[in-house]
Amino acid sequence: MLARALLILCASLAFACGPVATAPDAASSVAACASCHPDHARDHSRSRHANAANGALYRALRDASAVGTRSFCDSCHRPEVGTSDGLSCESCHQAIGNFGTSNARLRWDRSGAVTSARQESVATRAHGTRFHGFLPTADLCGTCHEVEGPGAFRETPFTEWQRSPAAQRGDTCVSCHGSPTPGRASPRPMAPAAVDPIAPSPDRARTDHRFVGPDDDTESAARLLVGSATVSVRREGAEAVVTVTSLVTGHALPTGVRAVRELWLEVTTVDRAGRSTIVSGALDGEQRLAQPPSGAPWIALHDELSPGLPTEATIVRVRALEPTQSVSARFAIAGETALVRARLRYRAQSQSLRLALGLEGPPPEPIDVASVETPW
């Protein structure tokens, strides 16, 4: 009774109550959809979306946050009351707008048919469908993928995308992240969107619901990340000038939750006897990426934070590359050198952060986004 009265009050004051208060129980929804949409349900349940509230790093950081902040984390990572692990199908397929493109301010209509990107609506045994212009937009994704705080939890893919070459071409988040080639727009495979034995469905262009990201398994994450940048080495006397250039046209490199990521340049020299020395970007015995003494050359593209956990820290400097932007640094090369190697490496989780939170085991394997070898 009270819950119902609260819901009605919230419906009329939706902005003040926010999305968490208006979302009904959706715990079993994915299972309910799986019988007729087995591919979508399988891809979704393997995605980070379905598991957004059960990552070890996420849970540790949420637990380390002030009690009052935790419901803010939940508003994106577990938006449906009663869903313990993450997003459900309805998190996107009943969203009909927002109160602003950031901080999870989604607006849902729970009463109606599921939303579809196709003009033509279909009546099925389980539900109706209706075209909704919000579903295929970057605004849907951006409402969660644009975070204004607290602390260093600033994420800005949506505003980066708005001023990107991809947006000018008409490519949205789904063009690149719902395609069969993660991070690159490409033609969609055709297959039935539903498997209902009573009413066979025609072929439709299909959206990959894995939405692969850097927190997926190493092989999938590599498909997204490898080739997102180039690295080149130019000799100037006894110095190597190394340049990193972003090839990403949809937003900055890296984007999203840069406060927990690492993207850095490793430079190695190999002498004539085959001995190699890491000149910049080495990991220490505990697998931490150590910043060199101030003034020494290095290239790191994740955010530089003031000390503290990302929930408390402030961003000292955003070092990410805008689309097609480059950054260079000069490294002194020893006389005996025969070969210079440079590679841009990505780690989904900073080991310093993992250790500060008491997480055990090694961090995710680094992925080589781009690399080059030059005889010296």
Ligand code: HEC
């Ligand atoms: C009894 C089978 C059945 C169940 C259960 C079911 N659907 Fe469907 N759904 C269909 C059929 C049939 C279509 C129409 C497919 C077509 O014509 O392309 C459809 C279409 C859709 C579409 C629109 C596809 C388009 O045209 O763009 C969406 C979105 C959708 N379903 C989501 C869901 C969600 C979310 C659930 C769970 C809450 C669900 N469905 C449960 C049978 C089902």
Ligand code: HEC
């Ligand atoms: C032109 C294709 C393209 C478009 C459009 C695009 N992305 Fe990406 N996205 C990529 C590529 C390539 C990567 C991997 C390189 C990187 O991390 O920037 C990526 C990575 C990401 C990541 C992983 C975080 C990271 O950088 O490590 C997130 C999150 C993301 N994109 C969200 C979005 C959102 C949200 C939108 C829409 C506002 C969007 N993307 C639009 C291509 C695209």
Ligand code: HEC
């Ligand atoms: C993160 C948001 C999101 C979630 C979660 C999500 N979908 Fe979708 N879905 C979309 C978008 C966006 C499209 C339409 C893309 C387009 O056509 O531009 C879509 C399209 C579809 C379609 C039409 C056919 C196709 O492949 O394009 C079906 C059916 C569907 N979704 C079912 C589901 C089911 C079932 C679930 C849960 C298991 C689910 N979706 C979860 C965003 C989502």
Ligand code: HEC
């Ligand atoms: C209700 C909020 C919400 C919506 C809407 C949403 N996302 Fe997400 N998305 C998240 C959260 C939270 C994560 C982080 C999951 C985790 O903990 O790894 C995520 C992760 C991702 C990742 C993987 C990044 C990684 O951590 O590996 C991609 C890619 C992505 N989303 C793309 C999209 C696209 C494209 C859309 C729009 C169709 C979209 N998202 C809509 C909340 C949302």
Ligand code: HEC
């Ligand atoms: C407005 C939405 C939103 C809020 C609020 C939010 N996040 Fe996220 N979070 C995201 C999205 C979207 C991603 C995926 C971005 C990416 O992969 O770059 C993400 C990714 C993460 C990741 C990396 C993926 C993983 O699971 O390890 C961590 C850790 C994280 N968030 C922790 C938190 C914590 C702790 C809070 C609360 C203090 C919080 N987030 C609040 C949207 C949000």
